[in-house]
Amino acid sequence: MIIQNALLVELHPPRIRKGLDVRIEGTEIREIGKNLKIAGEQVIDASGKILMPGLVCSHHHYYSALSRGIMAEIGPTPDFISTLRELWWKLDRALELEDVRISSEIASLEAIKAGCTTVIDHHASPSCIEGSLDAVREGYRNAGLRGASCYEVSERNGTEGEEAGIEENRRMAELLDEEKAQGSWDGLYETMIGGHAPFTISNHALERLGDLVEGSGRGFHVHVAEDRYDVSYSHGVHGKDILVRLDEHGLMNENTIIAHGLYLGSEDIRIMNDRDSFLVSNTRSNMNNSVGYNVHLPELKNWALGTDGIGADMLEELKFAYFKHRDAGGSWFPPAFMEALWKGNIIAERIFGKSFGKIEEGYQADLVILDYPAPTLLAEENLAGHLAFGMNSQAVETVLIAGKPVYEQRKFKESKSALYKEAEAKASEIWKRMDGLKVQ
Ligand SMILES: [Zn+2]
Numbered sequence: 001m002i003i004q005n006a007l008l009v010e011l012h013p014p015r016i017r018k019g020l021d022v023r024i025e026g027t028e029i030r031e032i033g034k035n036l037k038i039a040g041e042q043v044i045d046a047s048g049k050i051l052m053p054g055l056v057c058s059h060h061h062y063y064s065a066l067s068r069g070i071m072a073e074i075g076p077t078p079d080f081i082s083t084l085r086e087l088w089w090k091l092d093r094a095l096e097l098e099d100v101r102i103s104s105e106i107a108s109l110e111a112i113k114a115g116c117t118t119v120i121d122h123h124a125s126p127s128c129i130e131g132s133l134d135a136v137r138e139g140y141r142n143a144g145l146r147g148a149s150c151y152e153v154s155e156r157n158g159t160e161g162e163e164a165g166i167e168e169n170r171r172m173a174e175l176l177d178e179e180k181a182q183g184s185w186d187g188l189y190e191t192m193i194g195g196h197a198p199f200t201i202s203n204h205a206l207e208r209l210g211d212l213v214e215g216s217g218r219g220f221h222v223h224v225a226e227d228r229y230d231v232s233y234s235h236g237v238h239g240k241d242i243l244v245r246l247d248e249h250g251l252m253n254e255n256t257i258i259a260h261g262l263y264l265g266s267e268d269i270r271i272m273n274d275r276d277s278f279l280v281s282n283t284r285s286n287m288n289n290s291v292g293y294n295v296h297l298p299e300l301k302n303w304a305l306g307t308d309g310i311g312a313d314m315l316e317e318l319k320f321a322y323f324k325h326r327d328a329g330g331s332w333f334p335p336a337f338m339e340a341l342w343k344g345n346i347i348a349e350r351i352f353g354k355s356f357g358k359i360e361e362g363y364q365a366d367l368v369i370l371d372y373p374a375p376t377l378l379a380e381e382n383l384a385g386h387l388a389f390g391m392n393s394q395a396v397e398t399v400l401i402a403g404k405p406v407y408e409q410r411k412f413k414e415s416k417s418a419l420y421k422e423a424e425a426k427a428s429e430i431w432k433r434m435d436g437l438k439v440q
Contacts, residue, residue: 001042001403006051006369007378008032008359011387012342014335014380022051024365027187027402031361044398044405046369053357054117054366054399055314056344059221059259059280059306062121062136062149065103065110066427067091072434080227080291085439089156094433095125097135102423104139109416111312112145114393117366117401118348118356119312120257120280121149122194122221126157129164133172137189144406146366148351150194150221153209155202156439162205166212169193173216188402190351192257195222198242199233203249210249219255219277219350220246225268226260227291243268252277255350259306262286262294273301278347281340282308283321293328297340304343313393314341322388334384341387369398 001024008017023031023041072090077083095103100123111119119140125132129151136149151172153165172191179185193213195201201209201222213220224242225231234242244267246252254276261279264272272279279300285308286293297303305317322337345357355363372395378386399407406412 001044002036002038003044003046003051003367003369006046006049009050009052009383010358011053011383012339012357014338014383016378016380016383022359022367024400024403027364029359029361029363029365032359044369048371048373049397050370050372050395051359052115052368052370053345053359053363054368054401055115055341056118056120056304056348056356057111057116057307057312057314057317058120058278058304058344058347059257059282059308060107060111060119060121060312061123061309062104062107062139063092063095063100063123063125064088064309065107066099066423066430068427070431072431080229080289083289089439090434090437091430092124093126093437093439094430095127097125097128097131099426099430100125100128100132100135101138102419102426104136105142105419106139106423107312108139108143108145108147109412112143112399112401112407113396114311114313114315115368115370115396115399116312116314117146117368117399118344119145119147120192120221120306120347120351121147122152122259123149124152124154124196126161129161129168130171133168133191140189141186144188144401144404146188146348146352146401148190148192150192152194152196152222153205154196154200155205156196156200162202165194166205166208169209170212170216173212173218177216187352191218192221192255192351193218195220197223197226197230198245199230203238206246206249206251210251213253213256214250219253219257220251221257222246222251222259224258224261225263226286226289228263231263231265241265241267243271247271247275257347259308260286260291260294261296262292264296269296269299276302278343279303280306281321282306282310283324284308284310284317287320287324293324295328295330297325298332302343302346303340304347305337305341315387315392317341318387334388338384338387365400365403367400368396370395371397
């Protein structure tokens with residue numbers, strides 16, 4: 001395939017090249033140049049359009065896709081824990097396997113429409129743990145999206161639930177390793193080892209998760225210090241900083257994702273940086289849960305952007321990340337946030353062992369064509385300004401993942417209206433089931 005005559009835009013370091021053709025072979029970018037010779041290949045004319053590496057959402061919760069506009073009996077939520085108990089822990093408990101598959105496919109399709117080519121998911125469905133990661137994977141696969149999920153292990157579902165969560169992570173890691181050994185792996189779906197949050201994971205489970213992280217060669221994906229409660233709990237019950245506790249169990253490595261981290265201490269931050277782990281910041285979610293703002297971002301070596309389940313529109317998330325930073329008195333300008341968004345590609349590289357985020361020979365052909373007629377000069381020096389103040393996901397026209405068009409001229413290959421109808425019906429059933437639940 002050849003994408004012709006595009007304006008090539010890369011986010012980090014910002015680079016813009018005009019009027020170039022890009023040849024794709026298999027899953028990779030093979031050649032870049034002017035007027036490339038066509039050898040009987042499919043041609044996409046991108047004249048007047050931007051061609052950009054696909055965006056990465058580095059922390060998502062697909063299981064919440066059917067909670068949009070939720071109408072269920074939600075009790076008072078004066079603080080973070082009440083919000084978890086009244087909303088999220090009822091929602092995930094109400095999910096059945098079919099709901100998991102549908103919400104995964106809906107969330108994947110919406111991510112693609114917003115220009116995402118990789119999404120890192122974090123899954124929970126305590127009433128149907130075994131097989132849930134297969135259901136998540138099916139949603140990714142049906143949409144043609146790249147990504148990784150994990151099961152969020154938690155003691156809140158009792159020892160049995162905690163154990164089942166560990167096993168689900170192990171099962172998926174072993175299944176993927178087997179597929180890789182047999183040469184049948186699709187190259188698009190991976191897994192991490194998941195935990196909900198340190199305040200809901202026992203030391204025994206942390207030990208087992210540490211063994212699994214080491215044995216499987218994967219990273220740990222967990223919420224940390226989203227609210228002060230997690231920090232106080234760790235100090236009060238375990239007598240140590242949160243990441244000291246995780247590090248003692250071998251859970252901090254270069255493949256590890258720490259979501260949120262608003263209230264990390266200086267020792268936590270030292271561990272993050274020493275272990276080369278990633279923090280993923282989710283500004284809209286933090287605002288929605290009234291948990292505060294992460295003032296530690298400037299101290300971190302690696303950080304990227306996620307949505308924590310509020311869709312996967314990363315151009316919108318970037319705007320919130322930037323405006324909230326300014327609102328909180330921060331001194332950074334849009335380039336810092338454009339770099340953080342781009343750094344999701346480093347997470348993808350660590351997970352998939354391939355090259356992402358640039359339009360270069362040998363890089364994965366995860367690409368987006370955008371129709372963005374800039375009303376002012378669009379240059380490397382002000383690209384981040386265009387992202388913060390102008391460009392949005394409505395510009396996304398065509399999306400390629402691993403060299404395959406999964407969304408063309410704002411259309412998926414088949415109509416998704418039946419899936420959306422099914423989703424609407426399933427959502428109403430989930431909301432009804434939530435009403436009968438009491439979560440401690
Ligand atoms: Zn989250």
